[in-house]
Amino acid sequence: MQSKKxxxxxxxAKQQAILDAAREEFFDVGYAAASIERIAQAADVSKxxxxxxxxxxxxxxxxxxxxxxxxxxxxxDRALGGSEDFRAELIAFGQSMLGFLSSExxxxxxxxxxxxxxxxxxxxxxxxxxxxxRLRAMLTAAMAEAMERGHIARxxxxxxxxxxxxxxxxxxxxxxxxxxxxxxxxxxxxxADAVDRFLRAYAP
Amino acid sequence: MQSKKxxxxxxxAKQQAILDAAREEFFDVGYAAASIERIAQAADVSKxxxxxxxxxxxxxxxxxxxxxxxxxxxxxDRALGGSEDFRAELIAFGQSMLGFLSSExxxxxxxxxxxxxxxxxxxxxxxxxxxxxRLRAMLTAAMAEAMERGHIARxxxxxxxxxxxxxxxxxxxxxxxxxxxxxxxxxxxxxADAVDRFLRAYAP
DNA sequence: GTTCATTTGAACGCACCCGTTCACTAACGC
DNA sequence: GCGTTAGTGAACGGGTGCGTTCAAATGAAC
Numbered sequence: 170m171q172s173k174k175x176x177x178x179x180x181x182a183k184q185q186a187i188l189d190a191a192r193e194e195f196f197d198v199g200y201a202a203a204s205i206e207r208i209a210q211a212a213d214v215s216k217x218x219x220x221x222x223x224x225x226x227x228x229x230x231x232x233x234x235x236x237x238x239x240x241x242x243x244x245x246d247r248a249l250g251g252s253e254d255f256r257a258e259l260i261a262f263g264q265s266m267l268g269f270l271s272s273e274x275x276x277x278x279x280x281x282x283x284x285x286x287x288x289x290x291x292x293x294x295x296x297x298x299x300x301x302x303r304l305r306a307m308l309t310a311a312m313a314e315a316m317e318r319g320h321i322a323r324x325x326x327x328x329x330x331x332x333x334x335x336x337x338x339x340x341x342x343x344x345x346x347x348x349x350x351x352x353x354x355x356x357x358x359x360x361a362d363a364v365d366r367f368l369r370a371y372a373p
Numbered sequence: 374m375q376s377k378k379x380x381x382x383x384x385x386a387k388q389q390a391i392l393d394a395a396r397e398e399f400f401d402v403g404y405a406a407a408s409i410e411r412i413a414q415a416a417d418v419s420k421x422x423x424x425x426x427x428x429x430x431x432x433x434x435x436x437x438x439x440x441x442x443x444x445x446x447x448x449x450d451r452a453l454g455g456s457e458d459f460r461a462e463l464i465a466f467g468q469s470m471l472g473f474l475s476s477e478x479x480x481x482x483x484x485x486x487x488x489x490x491x492x493x494x495x496x497x498x499x500x501x502x503x504x505x506x507r508l509r510a511m512l513t514a515a516m517a518e519a520m521e522r523g524h525i526a527r528x529x530x531x532x533x534x535x536x537x538x539x540x541x542x543x544x545x546x547x548x549x550x551x552x553x554x555x556x557x558x559x560x561x562x563x564x565a566d567a568v569d570r571f572l573r574a575y576a577p
Numbered sequence: 578g579t580t581c582a583t584t585t586g587a588a589c590g591c592a593c594c595c596g597t598t599c600a601c602t603a604a605c606g607c
Numbered sequence: 608g609c610g611t612t613a614g615t616g617a618a619c620g621g622g623t624g625c626g627t628t629c630a631a632a633t634g635a636a637c
Contacts, residue, residue, distance in 0.1 A: 201405035284488035287511035293551035333541030339535030343505040347497035380611040
């Protein structure tokens with residue numbers, strides 16, 4: 170459908186501005202309360218331009234969600250890194266994971282998307298694939314390797330990954346999602362504590 | 374402000390019908406998209422009646438949230454019970470906790486409320502107090518007692534509660550919140566596994 | 578400079594819905 | 608049965624916002 174002889178290219182800067190403005194609007198007030206006219210105004214773009222590129226509100230929302238998923242994929246793929254000391258590695262991972270999960274960007278995304286999945290279940294799947302499932306797979310692989318190397322006892326690596334994830338996260342998630350405050354500050358010792366308990370539970 | 378000489382009592386059945394219909398509407402489509410007129414219709418009540426009892430949409434939503442919080446308080450308060458075998462007790466608790474957290478009622482409440490806390494932070498606090506904080510306090514007390522009795526090693530009981538909660542929950546939460554499916558069925562063996570790991574981590 | 582897709586501004590039709598008013602009816606206490 | 612209060616139905620004003628139309632302007636490519 171792309172016209173062959175484009176005598177005037179699409180203004181990509183405007184496209185990005187639209188997506189940015191849409192993201193802000195959607196995550197600020199939620200899908201239902203979001204206004205395309207406000208988005209157009211914030212992006213300094215005519216409303217018609219938006220309708221020319223995205224057929225309507227739902228499409229625009231989809232585009233925003235996909236963009237955020239892409240960012241999440243990128244962020245998750247570079248989470249588990251160094252490998253000198255196993256314990257230190259786990260602590261570093263836990264630290265960066267908690268930092269990621271408690272970031273305002275992720276929290277807003279999470280909160281707003283959760284409210285829409287009853288209407289658009291496929292977006293839930295999209296989100297799961299882009300974030301949690303990727304992280305899950307990475308952790309599972311790391312656990313399998315750790316068992317291979319004798320760092321921890323042999324067991325179902327998926328279950329071990331689930332335990333590690335859970336013990337590090339603990340109570341924090343609910344607090345972050347529903348508390349506007351940061352009374353649950355990122356405590357480094359807390360992570361080390363959880364990792365040590367995990368290592369004891371999985372001692373070879 | 375209750376008028377002294379009430380010559381006609383309030384129809385309590387209608388009040389309940391209003392709250393029920395409002396809960397359905399709010400949790401179905403979210404606060405912004407909810408329509409008072411639809412609620413009135415579903416409750417088989419005049420719109421004016423709703424405005425006579427609740428000053429407006431926000432007030433009605435508050436009432437619904439408080440009602441749900443009340444139900445949560447009741448449900449949480451009777452979660453941790455028997456005390457014969459410590460391990461069995463933990464497993465039973467984990468089982469009922471996961472069942473509770475994965476119930477459709479709690480999931481809808483959770484998803485919808487999360488989207489509104491940026492607008493009404495005090496509702497987040499209300500929710501936290503009614504549910505998570507209560508459960509947290511109960512678990513912490515239980516851990517302290519278990520340490521006293523020598524069931525587990527001495528440590529910060531709050532941290533231990535967090536670890537127990539987290540290790541039992543593991544990956545399930547994200548799946549339940551964003552996956553429309555029940556591919557994460559309530560596996561009894563899963564809970565026992567987590568409890569055993571916890572007990573090993575906290576072996577005296 | 579011509580060409581043609583992109584972008585714009587403004588207006589329109591339509592629908593939804595909040596919150597209010599008002600005249601009216603229904604039900605209970607006395 | 609009288610007085611008072613609770614509830615009804617219908618209509619209204621005001622606002623918001625989606626999605627569309629159209630004539631006009633813009634700007635890169637040729």
